[in-house]
Every structure is written in structure tokens, then in C-alpha cells.
Amino acid sequence: MAQAARSRSRARKGEPVQPPDDDPNSTGRMVVDEGTEVGFGGELLSALDPMLLAASLAKTVTPAALTRAMGNLAALTPGVLSGTGEPLAAGGDWRFKDAAWHDNPVYKRWAHAYLLWEREMMALVDNEDVDWRTRERSRLLMGIVTTAASPTNVLAGNPEAIKAAFTTGGRSLWNGTANFVRDLVTNRGMPAQVDQSAFRVGVDVAATPGWVIHRTPMFELIHYTPTQPQVGRIPLLLLPPAVNKYYFWDLAPGRSLVEYAVGRGIDLYTIVWRDPRPENGHWGIDAYLSSAVEALDVVRDVSGSERVHVFGDCSGGMFLAMLLGYEQASGRHTVATGTFGVTVVDFAQPGGIGIAASDQGLASIRKRAERGEVISAANISDTFVWMRPNDLVWRYLVDEWLLGKKPPVFDIMFWNADGQGLPAQLATELTEMSLENALMTPGGMTVLDHPIDLSQVTVDTYQVAGLTDHISPWQACYAAARLFGGENTFVLTPTGHVQSIIYPMGKARAAFWSNPDIVEDPEAWRAAATKTNDSWWEHWVDWLLARSDGLRPAPTDHGNGTYDLIVPAPGRYVLGE
DSSP: OOEESSSSSOOOOOOOOOOOOOOTTOOOBOOOOTTSOOOOOSOOOSOOOHHHHHHHHHHHOOHHHHHHHHHHHHHHHHHHHHTOSOOOOOTTOGGGOSTHHHHOHHHHHHHHHHHHHHHHHHHTTOOTTSOHHHHHHHHHHHHHHHHHTOGGGSGGGOHHHHHHHHHTTTHHHHHHHHHHHHHHHHSTTSOOSSOGGGOOBTTTBSOSOEEEEEEOSSEEEEEEOOOSSEEESSOEEEEOOSSSOGGGGSOSTTSOHHHHHHHTTOOEEEEEEOOOOGGGTTOOHHHHHHHHHHHHHHHHHHHOOSOEEEEEETHHHHHHHHHHHHHHHHTOOOEEEEEEESOOOOTTSSSGGGGGOOHHHHHHHHHHHHTTOEEOHHHHHHHHHTTSHIIIIIHHIIIIIISOOBOOOOHHHHHHHSOOOEEHHHHHHHHHHHHHTGGGSTTOEEETTEEEOGGGOOSEEEEEEETTOSSSOHHHHHHHHHHSSSOEEEEEESSOTTTTTSOOTTOTTOOEEEOSOOOSOHHHHHHHOEEESSOSHHHHHHHHHTTTTSEEEOOSSSSOSSSOOOEETTOSGGGTO
């Protein structure tokens, strides 16, 4: 079992699909801008208890700051009401894009008053005298409160919705009410983020051909069908997060990283984690790492290669870091290279999923682990949705409940809604790891009975991070490039958490920055980096093939005498069996 070394007991190509709407009475379907961070991904470290958020806010907001905010509002309000004050620029804020917010004197004053109040309320939590977790939790709660109070969230305060009601003869209001009732009954009162009837796993997503060649009570192993006559001698194994399902790597054809890599001559395998059953709450870090080691050995046996490339994303990347540390400590040396997607290793960096970790939350989640509980996918989803309420709650509420639009048809959001539970034991150990910042400390964790030191890892690594990632801040990901002892390549995309990985070649506005000089200061690295106007996928596969010991004929069979075909990809576990 993973342990902390310190005082804690355990340580642990294309555009979004928008088919035409043939209903003459329809008010349309919500369109999701692919540049918007819409997927959350990642892991729950511990529960974001509302009482903890409130306590953090109470610690952060000082009487002096409150007095200052009230004084600013009192001084500026007369100008707002008279219309003589300088309006605050809404910039690219989607809430105030309608012309009425600029042309109508009532709405103009309303927007100005709200934006002024929002600014002052958010300034209350900019307190550098409290620790960053307290400050960020306060900012999270204040962001929820202020965005909830936006006038655009109600019909009277939304001129676009009022216009839609008149132009559709009330149809938008009828449809919006129907949407609200649907969500109340089927989605726990939260506005739907996707039309789930538009996709089928194994047909529209997770459709790259392959076979399950190995199954345990914890995972299935897929071997994808080669499409090239030759493949790299060293195969690649994907190590997905424990919560989100693996097929963010294999979305709709043309947008699938799996499809692209196989088409470039990568002999590709992936782990598919089983959704934990109620009796699986005891699964912890060691259980997941043991499964990863088992999958590695199966891939080595089937491929005939002594070494395997491994790609871990988000918490799968944390598993990969631990796996590399374990291999170094144990002398296994079966991993050829490591690729890390949006993976935090330095939890001392402010922001992201680290704000969920607290001593209070740890005590609560540890009790759940002792009872062997599994945290539901719905609870995990709520945590990350409320980290970005404007994009992941209120936008959908406005479009579907007030404007009467249908939920969007978007593969990322379909995957996003298709979550899995999290064993409380794993949540406990990940929380302890975060609070201890154990991955950054030599000997800070013990996994599979071996203390690990990531600075001793000598394999080459490739790391991908997103500039606007609100879950895995890129500076916290960059730390891995400084930590590992091998040759490290770091690339930065201009996008957020999920979109940094789902980044097909030829995508509009695609770009990434690279710089071989991994200096101490991430901002200095970025300032000197070279921008490439396309996806990082080609750059990464070229990097991988250059470290694959040349090519060999592509295998004609998926398994061997020991590991035979079980079921076609995507298998059964991804379907909830």
C-alpha cells in the first residue's frame, strides 16, 4: 500500500457534431465552442464540503477588505444609476453579448451594476495572507455566488431569452420548461450538457478496431488492430485515469488519438478500468499499480518486446510517475519512455484539483475508506462542474431552460458525462499524496513495498500541458520536466484540460509551444519557447518512433498462445459490465 513518509498514516479533425434540426418549431440546438473548456476530467482528491468552503471564505475575507469594497460600491453606484459612470468592459463574456446590454439604458445600467458588484466581491478573496488552498477555495465559492447572481440567469434579466420568446411565439419558453422538467427528473436538477442519445460507445466513439486480450476483475486490456504494414518495435500502453473512461483517447473518427497513432505505425494497447462495484472501495494505489504492472507484462509477452512505452493522463499520469519510481527502485526497467498528459506532480503550485485536499476532507474521506465505500460518479462530476460554473452550469441553464435549445451533440461532452466511481481508499491515498506533496519528495511515497524517488528515474519523458487548464495548472505539470532524471520534453498547448489531449492534426487554431531547455522558471521556459501552428500529435509520435528501436512487421494476430481474443473492442467494462 502506498504510504507517505511523514506523519500521515497512509499516502498514498473535425468540428463538434451539430446535425441539422428538421423540426420547424425547434428553437435550435445549443452549440458548444470547441475552444471552450467544457470537459473536466481528472480525479476527486477529497470531498469539497460546503462547510469547508464557507469556513475558507470566512478566513479569507477581512473586515478591512469588506469596508473597502463597500466604499467602492458606494462611490461608484450613483454614476451607475445616472448612466454617467464608465461602464465596465464585459470583454468576451458570453453573458452580455446581446446588443441590448449596450443599447438599452435599463439593461446597460443593470450590467454595469452587476459587473461592478462582481468585481468587488471577487476582490474580497484576493488575500495573500492565507494559504493558497484556503484562498482558492474562497475564490471558488465566491465565483459560484457571483455567477449565480448574474441577471442573465433569469428570464427578466436576459434580453436574448425575451426576444426568443416573442420570435418563437412562446415556443422557446415551452421547450425550456420541458428541458427543466427533464433535467429535474433525469439529471438531479442540473442542466444537461449533452444529448446522450446521439452517441453509442463502440460505434460513434471508442470505435477503433481491436480486441480485448486479457481481463481481470479490475481491468480489460485492448490490443488495437494495426493499419500499417510495419510498426515500431516497442509498443505503447495507455494508462487512463481511474475515474474518467479511457475513450477520451478514442473519440469520434478523425478526432481519435488512438486512430491517429495506430495509423502512424504505433502498436497500441490500452487498459480499460472497470467501474468499481460497491465491494471495491478498498482499491487503492497499490491495486491500480499492480494492475498496470500486470498489463505491462501481458503487452511484453504478446509483442515480444522487453520494454513498453507508457502514456498516462491526469491521475493515470500520477500512476505512471509512481510506476516509473517503482521500476527504478525495484530494478524492473520495463518502461521504455513515459508520456504524461496534463499531469500534476507538484501540489505546492496553487490552483487546480489541489484545492480539494484538506485535513478536514481527508478525515471525512478516510472514514468512507474504512467503510469500503465507492464515491459515485455524480459526486465527482459535481465537484468539477462547480469549479467552472459559468461554462459548465449557467451557460447550459440559459441555453436550455431560458432559450429552449436542445442539449449539444458533442463527443467530448458525451464522454464527460460517462463517468465512473472512485474507490474511497484511492481518494484517501491521493489526498494524502497531495497534502504531503509526496511525488516531489525523495522517499515521500512507498508503492508496492518500494520507496520511490522520481529524480532517479532515467527514462525519457514527454509531457503535455494546457495553458488555460483549470484542473491541472501547467506550471504544476512543468515541474515533472524538472524532476525526472532522463531527457524530458515539455510541450504547452493554448487550451484547457481535455482539449489539450483531444487535439487532432489540422484543427483550426491548433498550436503548441516547445523548448528543449528545461529551465527552472516555467515562465522563462514559455518566453523562450517556439510556437508550432498545429497539433502536438505528430511531434509526439515522431518522438516515440525515434525511441522504438526501428520498425518490425505489424502483428497479424492480436494475442498469442497465452492471451487469446476475448471480445472485440471496446470490450465490456467500458459499457459498465
